[in-house]
């Protein structure tokens with residue numbers, strides 16, 4: 545579920561020429577050896593243009609190639625090393641495939657409802673949500689919310705007409721993909737059905753939705769998990785049906801704040817369950833009774849929670865449930881998090897331990913004083 549970046553740094557893949565691509569395809573991916581060939585003097589790759597990584601890296605790696613590859617030409621060795629790197633590079637082959645997929649949709653897919661592709665709050669949202677954002681005060685925002693347990697909020701958001709259009713659009717897209725023999729890239733590693741709305745052309749629309757309508761809410765509700773600085777998103781729909789995915793295992797999202805809105809249609813069960821917010825270190829720990837929550841979806845209604853809020857979806861027992869989900873991320877929060885050790889401002893377990901430490905400290909102080 546991780547995005548295509550490492551430590552927040554996007555790796556830019558250079559576009560290889562057709563010749564290079566053919567040469568690469570003919571080259572097997574060698575298995576690097578643990579110990580370098582001490583006696584082998586590697587090539588210098590310094591004069592080669594367009595290398596993706598520093599030339600020295602290729603020389604060092606060359607010493608780990610299997611013996612039967614060492615005598616190959618410099619070009620061939622470079623091709624082999626590039627194939628090894630591509631395997632480990634998160635943003636390499638996959639990003640290229642993704643780009644081609646998007647391009648194919650952009651040039652060939654004819655949307656059913658053009659209206660969905662440009663952001664139009666009056667057409668999309670119910671009056672109470674529009675009014676609360678327009679007012680902008682914390683009181684107005686909280687007025688439309690139901691707080692189910694700490695950090696889980698719901699509110700009426702989408703007009704039924706928007707929900708129907710979105711459901712139809714997704715079905716239309718899947719039908720197109722099937723007819724055009726395009727393999728739909730799924731939204732994440734856990735859902736086998738559904739589609740990424742950003743891929744089918746809704747990226748700008750969803751970005752406006754996040755910036756203008758979710759950021760003000762997140763600023764009030766999730767100030768400790770990057771709430772006011774959400775600056776990128778991953779938008780998708782997931783589908784549950786008797787012949788599709790039935791449920792979704794217990795997990796955390798790759799987001800700071802998640803918006804999850806039920807679009808319909810008719811279904812039984814399929815409740816979301818929540819088990820408290822945790823940092824990476826405490827993600828598998830126990831939950832406390834006050835953190836246990838179950839929520840039944842209502843079409844048009846949104847649920848807003850921290851990405852690190854552990855959750856899952858129970859199996860539906862009949863019908864079909866489709867939800868629109870927006871994983872909202874903050875680059876500022878992710879950057880700062882790298883330097884932090886204490887997550888007690890949002891991790892339930894870190895907070896508990898901090899309170900425990902403070903209790904011990906003050907009782908020790910009291911004993912010393914007496």
Ligand SMILES: [Zn+2]
Nearest residue numbers: 823826891894
């Ligand atoms: Zn923690």
